[in-house]
Amino acid sequence: MAILLPSGVKQNIKLAPYTTYKIGGPAKYFCAAKSEDEIAEAVSWARKEGVPYFILGGGSNILVSGRGFDGLVVKIQNTTYNISPYGGSPAGRQHTKIEAEAGIDLPKLVKATIDSGLAGLEWASGIPGTFGGAVRGNAGAFGGEIKDIITSVRFLDENGGIKTIDNKDCNFSYRDSIFKQNPDYIILSATIKLEAGDGKALQKFSKETIEYRASRHPLEYGSCGSVFKAIDVNSMHSEDFEKYPRFRDLIKNDPFPVIPTACFIDEASLKGYTIGGATVSTKHPNFLVNYNNASSQDVSALINFVKLRLTDKFGIIAEEELQYVGF
Ligand SMILES: Cc1cc2nc3c(=O)[nH]c(=O)nc-3n(C[C@H](O)[C@H](O)[C@H](O)COP(=O)(O)OP(=O)(O)OC[C@H]3O[C@@H](n4cnc5c(N)ncnc54)[C@H](O)[C@@H]3O)c2cc1C
Incomplete structure (x- = not known):
């Protein structure tokens, strides 16, 4: 029928x-x-x-x-946002509340906050996608994370009801949230809290961040950014770790030691490794890019190949940041 x-x-x-x-x-x-x-x-x-x-x-x-x-x-594609004063904080700082719908482009929201002289979201300059996607994955860069500025999130639950929860109930952690853990939760909008900042300095920082990304990331090719999450050093066998002094140097003075997966991919000499139209970027090895009309199988085969190599060589399990659709 x-x-x-x-x-x-x-x-x-x-x-x-x-x-x-x-x-x-x-x-x-x-x-x-x-x-x-x-x-x-x-x-x-x-x-x-x-x-x-x-x-x-x-x-x-x-x-x-x-x-x-x-x-x-x-x-x-709901894209409305609202910037309104929040009142003084106990520390005497002026805060501003921004309510934004999930479908607004993150770069557009970042620009709007910077243009309003608001500090707290500038680290996200150059991260593509929507605000809702960033909340769901607790997007982060350069020491900033979405979880640091969220006050509450409004979402559609598995029964079609609309709920609003506070930051503390969002179970945010590294690239994770309650919304990722419950794929039936659909983020409709969220509220963030930013502080008054120096507009010119924020604009300069944002411009430099975007330029830095362009110099480090292979933006000329299709990609999903970094394919793998960073590796928690505690998951490594100490003898594997000791073999590679480069890794020891990377985590000096780090109380929560993680190593970018790009370093392992580089150490395994996988830069430029190609399957069909997909290749490990030589510019940033955690980007597995659509180099030449790659099929989804080319990319997934390359991801699996890299994972196997990293397990063989370093005893680590690299976990994907990206989501597979229709596989
Ligand atoms: C060049 C490049 C650079 C990148 N740099 C970074 C970076 O520095 N830091 C970082 O964290 N990420 C980075 N990324 C990854 C990506 O931009 C982020 O993960 C982004 O937040 C994903 O948002 P999206 O709207 O595109 O989500 P999508 O790719 O559309 O979806 C991702 C997942 O989120 C779910 N989702 C999307 N919207 C909602 C919603 N409203 N409610 C519930 N679930 C939803 C989808 O169902 C899917 O499971 C980069 C990507 C690229 C291509």
Whole structure:
């Protein structure tokens, strides 16, 4: 029997253009949801019909299968934000509250806060994707993390109810949150708290950060950024660790020692290692890039190859930061 589609749901939409890898087959159903109501309506339809669904932000942390996704992709496109004074803190500092919907581009939100002379989100300059995706994965860079500025998150729960929880209930940790642990929780919006800062200094920092990223990251190719999370040194056997003085030097004076996976990939001489159209970037070895019309299998085979090599050579288990879709 033909399935009755709600308004706004299209069929057979190619996903590759919606991802930064520029890889992936079609979604059977696709809905660009521009408001909370449209998100809730699309998800409720899928749940009622027993259609699998996937929540898509900016597509900057996913690898979509060449076969596509046999269900509904809900592209989160609610983009309103509001900047309002928060009042003085006990320390006498002025805070500002920003309520932002999940679908706003993170770079746009970062720019808006910097243009308003607000400090606290500038470290995120140059991170692609949506605000909601960044909250879900507790995005971070240069010592900053989303968890440090979130006050509360509003989300759709597994029963279609809307809840708001405070930062302490979000279970944030390194690239993790309660929303990642519960894929049926869909972030609708969140509130962050920033402090008054020096607008000119923030703008300079942001510009330099974006330039630094451009100099270190292979932005000319499709990618999802770093494929693997950093490695917790405590997970390594001490004899493996002792063999590589370079790693010892990296964690000197670090109370929570982690080593960027890029260092292990480099030490394993995997820079430039290629499978089909996917290659380990020579510029930043934790970027496994779409070098030449890579298929999703090329990328996933390369990821698996790198993981095996790192386990063989260093006894470590590299864990993916990216999410697989339709595999
Ligand atoms: C060049 C480059 C540089 C990068 N640098 C960094 C960096 O420095 N630091 C960093 O942390 N990351 C970095 N990333 C990775 C990526 O940008 C972040 O993980 C980003 O926050 C993902 O957001 P997104 O909207 O693109 O999510 P997507 O890729 O669309 O989705 C990722 C996951 O989040 C889920 N999701 C998305 N939106 C929601 C929502 N509203 N509610 C519930 N679940 C949702 C999806 O279902 C999926 O499981 C980089 C990526 C690239 C390509």
